[in-house]
Amino acid sequence: MRVIEFDRFGDPSTVAHVAGRPDPQAEPGKILVRMAAMPINPADLLSIEGRYGVRPDLPAIPGFEGTGRVESVGDGVEGFAEGDVVVPFGGNCWREKMTAKPAALMKLPANTDIEQAAMLKANPATAEAMLTLVDLQAGDWVIQNAANSAVGQNIVLAALDRGLRTVNIVRREGPVAMLKALGADAILVDGGTDPGRLAARVGEITGGARPRLAIDAIGGTATDCLAAALADSGLVVNYGLLSGEACRIDPFHLVFRDVRLRGFWLSHWFQGEGAGAAPEIYQRLAKRLASGALNTPVEARYSFDRISDALAHAARPGRSGKILIMPTLEGA
Helix, strand or coil, X not given: CEEEEECCCCXXXXXXXXXXXXXXXXXXXXXXXXXXXXXXXXXXXXXXXXCCXXXXXXXXXXCCCCEEEEEEECCCCCCCCCCCEEEECCCCCCECEEEECHHHEEEECCCCCHXXXXXXXXXXXXXXXXXXXXXXXXXXXXXXXXXXXXXXXXXXXXXXXXXXXXEEEECCCCCHHHHHHHCXXXXXXXXXXXXXXXXXHHHHHHCCCCCCXXXXXXXXXXXXXXXXXXXXXXXXXXXCCCCCCCCCCCHHHHHHCCCEEEECCHHHHHHCCCCCCHHHHHHHHHHHHHHCCCCCCEEEEECHHHHHHXXXXXXXXXXXXXXXXXXXXXXX
């Protein structure tokens, strides 16, 4: 079978390539899955560059998420059948086939959109989980930056599902219409460098009911802007550093207003304070996926043979949707 692998860290579009591996076989107690679609996430790019939280042993097969169909079922496996749509919970998804134990797969309805299911595990679950970090009630406000990102869009959808209202910060006018269509309550085009100005604008939008939860994908001075917009004792949750800079918060907010800053990584959360929460979160997401409420835009699809082009495309700023890798795609 073919896989995507890299044997050194570096520019993903240069170091990742197609390689051959032995075909896996259905073993007793395991399921053989033929992979159908895999998104390229920022975490995948960072992993190939060697800049992610965990550096894999080389050579490595990247891919934190994807979806496929059951090709065969090993002896002793119940609840799965040939043709079932499944999402693997493990990584190393950029391959034509994989084997997994039943507990490492989530089965979805037969009519599930394969492409949308491929993007279910990471970004939507991250959004759902981060909204639980503060005890929020229907009608409460949440503020986020990078609202047009994949996680940002899922924050909007998850907040709507929970009856929460969102203030969404973007850096350009382009994504405004898209976020309005998703159901975003308020959208601010803001460069993220003037904390006082942002706090004043948020106060006007919310009628003085400042958010108690801020979600930060950027770091640097953007973190301080979110902290300034929060209510006293509010929480800033950082899950990314799109600016390439460490998070900055004026000590005034930390000391005198009791604003707190914490990081978030979904894998650690599921292993720690969110242990046991995965079934509920993924059930919520599966229902929204089935209803069509969960719909991540896709900008382009590439075959394995064009993995370099796919990775270069995924790294471009200003994209309007995800880049998918599809092993069986012809001529793309």
